[in-house]
Amino acid sequence: MMAKARLTDWLQRLESLHPVAIDLGLERVAAVGRRLGICAEHVSVVTVAGTNGKGSVVTLLDQMLRASGQRVGRYMSPHLHDFRERALIDGCMLAESDWIAAFERIDQARDAISLTYFEYTTLAALLLFQAAHLDVWVLEVGMGGRLDAVNIVDADIAVITSVDLDHTEWLGPDRESIAGEKAGILRPGGICVVGDASPPAVLRARVRELGVQAYWMGADYGFECCAAGGFWFVAGALRHFFSQHCLAPANIATALQTMQLLETANAPDLADLERVIAQTGLAGRCEACPADQRIILDVAHNPHGARFLAQQLNSFPAAERTWVVLAMLSDKDRQGTVAALASIASGFFLADLFGPRAGSAAQLAACVAEAGASVLGLYAAPEQALREAVAQAGPNDRIVVCGSFYTVAAARCYLGMWSQVDG
Numbered sequence: 001m002m003a004k005a006r007l008t009d010w011l012q013r014l015e016s017l018h019p020v021a022i023d024l025g026l027e028r029v030a031a032v033g034r035r036l037g038i039c040a041e042h043v044s045v046v047t048v049a050g051t052n053g054k055g056s057v058v059t060l061l062d063q064m065l066r067a068s069g070q071r072v073g074r075y076m077s078p079h080l081h082d083f084r085e086r087a088l089i090d091g092c093m094l095a096e097s098d099w100i101a102a103f104e105r106i107d108q109a110r111d112a113i114s115l116t117y118f119e120y121t122t123l124a125a126l127l128l129f130q131a132a133h134l135d136v137w138v139l140e141v142g143m144g145g146r147l148d149a150v151n152i153v154d155a156d157i158a159v160i161t162s163v164d165l166d167h168t169e170w171l172g173p174d175r176e177s178i179a180g181e182k183a184g185i186l187r188p189g190g191i192c193v194v195g196d197a198s199p200p201a202v203l204r205a206r207v208r209e210l211g212v213q214a215y216w217m218g219a220d221y222g223f224e225c226c227a228a229g230g231f232w233f234v235a236g237a238l239r240h241f242f243s244q245h246c247l248a249p250a251n252i253a254t255a256l257q258t259m260q261l262l263e264t265a266n267a268p269d270l271a272d273l274e275r276v277i278a279q280t281g282l283a284g285r286c287e288a289c290p291a292d293q294r295i296i297l298d299v300a301h302n303p304h305g306a307r308f309l310a311q312q313l314n315s316f317p318a319a320e321r322t323w324v325v326l327a328m329l330s331d332k333d334r335q336g337t338v339a340a341l342a343s344i345a346s347g348f349f350l351a352d353l354f355g356p357r358a359g360s361a362a363q364l365a366a367c368v369a370e371a372g373a374s375v376l377g378l379y380a381a382p383e384q385a386l387r388e389a390v391a392q393a394g395p396n397d398r399i400v401v402c403g404s405f406y407t408v409a410a411a412r413c414y415l416g417m418w419s420q421v422d423g
Contacts, residue, residue, distance in 0.1 A: 007096040010103050011083060014117045021116065021356070024147035029119040033152050035109040038126045040153050043134055046258060047150060049141040049182045050161030052305045053195060053251040057161055058140045059282050060247070060255035065136050066091060067276045068268050073129035075150070076140045077118065080283055080409045081418045087125035089132050102127045118142055122149040136262070144171045146184020158185045158192040158212075159258055161251065163200055164304035165333065179203040186212050191261060195254035197222075221257040223249040233270070235260060240270040245277060246286050248308065252277060284408040286312050289415050294393060295386075297411055298402045301328060303336035309402060310344045318398035321346035323376070325385045325411070328403040330359040337403070338367040344400075347374040351385040353406050361385075382407045383414040 005013075015021075046061060048054045055076055062074040071090055079085035084093040102124035106115070115123070122142075129137050139155075141148045163179045171178045179200035186192055188210045194203065197218045207214045215221055221235040231249040233240050233256050245252065256273065268276070281287070286309065289295035300309040313322065324345040328334050338348075348368050350361035361378035368375050376392070379385040382401070389399045401411045412418045 014120050018114050018116045029149045030152045032110045044136045045155045046138045046157045047155035047185045048159040049145040051164040053161035054140045056247045056251040057255045061138045063280045070135040073134045073137045075125045119149045144181035146181050161195040176200045176202045193258045223253040295399045297408045300402045303340050306337045306340035319396035322398045323389050325349045325401040326403045327351035327353045327382045327407040328359045329357045335367045339371050342371040342373040347376040349385040349389045351379045351382045382410040
């Protein structure tokens with residue numbers, strides 16, 4: 001135990017306690033969870049897995065449930081700036097002292113059991129949610145599903161947003177393998193919402209095997225985009241129009257379908273939910289810089305996310321050129337991501353990241369050259385690349401900053417879009 005330690009001290013310690021940063025498996029974390037008495041029997045639980053779109057669906061559900069009068073715990077990862085962003089209760093971050101107390105309890109309970117940083121964090125969030133006596137827990141799966149620490153909790157509704165290639169070294173080399181891992185959050189006789197319009201066969205097979213009541217994008221619910229903007233949410237005979245929003249219609253529709261299945265008192269109607277959704281934003285998801293509307297920030301860090309970002313940008317094209325400021329981790333599909341962005345990029349400003357998984361600008365430059373696009377400069381940090389892009393961009397150009405949560409966090413700090421908040 002660390003007497004009178006600060007939260008930053010705890011986080012530094014947690015990063016070095018376990019031999020490896022990622023160690024998928026439930027045996028260790030579930031054993032400690034049992035010792036801590038973590039139990040979700042008297043609360044509704046929504047677990048959200050998927051390659052992309054998880055954060056948007058979790059955030060939308062959090063906002064809509066709170067609008068219906070529910071007390072909600074929202075767990076997401078990673079954070080952009082402040083570790084405490086990972087767990088919110090009724091939309092608010094918790095004090096550092098609350099996190100420290102939770103970590104101390106886990107440290108006592110685990111005894112000789114080794115836990116990763118993410119496992120500690122997940123257990124702490126669940127302890128904090130349990131102590132707050134909430135109505136609903138909305139939990140984002142960190143990686144995959146079957147062996148992710150979040151999966152120690154049984155979900156009343158399991159949501160799978162999309163299935164694509166990411167974390168292939170842990171989840172498998174193709175969509176079928178990855179879908180099998182994400183299907184691990186399903187429970188026999190449970191309920192699930194699938195936001196992937198082309199779900200792999202293994203996911204459909206797993207639903208049948210477990211007797212899960214499934215709601216499929218494109219069959220049971222969906223959306224219809226309008227040429228003039230906005231989209232229709234469709235669920236059976238239900239149709240409701242939603243105006244254009246920065247979040248993806250597929251993710252909004254998936255959150256709405258999940259909301260329809262949750263039994264909540266004073267549930268708002270779709271017109272009320274439209275107002276809630278219109279006010280819901282998510283930092284780093286096609287986010288415009290307030291001080292310079294030319295700059296768009298997005299945490300897209302794999303080919304699927306980059307393709308979607310390109311589609312969004314094509315729906316409101318720049319008057320002139322689009323410059324891309326890009327920095328990525330070394331274990332991501334750099335080539336596929338660059339190829340997806342090359343279709344919208346007039347040129348790339350490339351930057352290094354720092355840390356054990358950091359990728360380099362030189363690695364990205366090789367991918368840009370292979371895609372037949374232009375490298376406009378290599379820089380030691382995302383802030384330097386963004387500074388140069390801003391200096392070179394014209395008034396009708398657009399600057400897109402993407403590639404990693406780390407990239408977007410650095411850019412937001414540089415642009416004055418975040419400042420330290422005392423807890």
